[in-house]
Amino acid sequence: MTDITEKIATGLEKAFAEHGFAEPSVGDLRDAAGVSMRTLYKYAPSREDMVRAALEHRHRRYLRLVFEDLPSDPSLALPAVIDAIARWMESEAAHGCLFHAAVAAAPRDEKLLQLLKDHKAEVAERTARAAGLTGKETDLTLILEGLTQSWPLYGKAAVRSAKELGRKLATAA
């Protein structure tokens, strides 16, 4: 992960997050990355590769923002994850999950679908582990996905719903 790779990935992620996957031309992406056409294509030899680079960068950043500094008490971990996701939505993902957006824009691209699945699986697994709810990955994914999707519609009320459902899930176990 050299300096310039990081710079390019950061710019690409920002551009796609702001303008979606259909709209930005490679020229726009070059401007966002802050490099020349030649250099951009050297590190991402096609527009598809640019999308992948952006998602991989986002994955790393998401994990860092959501799962670093969680409380070690398992009963506090899930609400903390939900709060972290809410903060993420508020500051970074007004338009919803970038992985779903990417797959929606290119439903034929198998590599993208795999990236989405890996991302969601890792989020579910880490959440389950932190909350002491291993085996409940499906329920947790449902709650977190539901939160991410209903946030643009209901805002903070969606956060309350997610916490409430999370609490119910934990007490049942």
Next chain:
Amino acid sequence: MTDITEKIATGLEKAFAEHGFAEPSVGDLRDAAGVSMRTLYKYAPSREDMVRAALEHRHRRYLRLVFEDLPSDPSLALPAVIDAIARWMESEAAHGCLFHAAVAAAPRDEKLLQLLKDHKAEVAERTARAAGLTGKETDLTLILEGLTQSWPLYGKAAVRSAKELGRKLATAA
């Protein structure tokens, strides 16, 4: 809603559902609609209008498939809605919610966003009414959105999770 309007809307919905919103050219859409270019543009004067026509058609079809013939017992209505959505996903929406896909493909289009919001609001409202859970629209949206998003990842296990969380929500009330 004349014959030909319906024919065009049906074809457009199918094309977008199968190939996403980015890929199909207007030529492809014309073939899917089974009319000439001139006629297609007469009823949908731009590609954007074609997207809107497809979504409006899908909205009507979704409501019919999910909310017709629900059991009148409120405690049975929510599981029935969840089962209907599962059937819908299985047969029609392998790639996830078409409304979200459309918005993801064109995040700047305000009309599309409004269509999405109206669709989700009506689904939440009808579900709440059928299940005797008015006031719980946010929670219901979270569960149903979570189901729709995690279905491609977990299949029937997502359906079980949704029912379980729905049951917990209902018993608390």
Next chain:
DNA sequence: CATGAAGTAGAGTGTTCATTCTACTTGCAT
């Protein structure tokens, strides 16, 4: 100090695509 790896700027190329236009057909109502 020169050389080559790695960068910049930006023009060129060939293709794809949304939209429009031309020319022709069909069937219904007067």
Next chain:
DNA sequence: ATGCAAGTAGAATGAACACTCTACTTCATG
């Protein structure tokens, strides 16, 4: 039977865009 409303087939147009190429600059290192 004619004329118009509504359809078909598909070619033309002009813009946008992914990707490539040319020419030039920087700068660390042997």
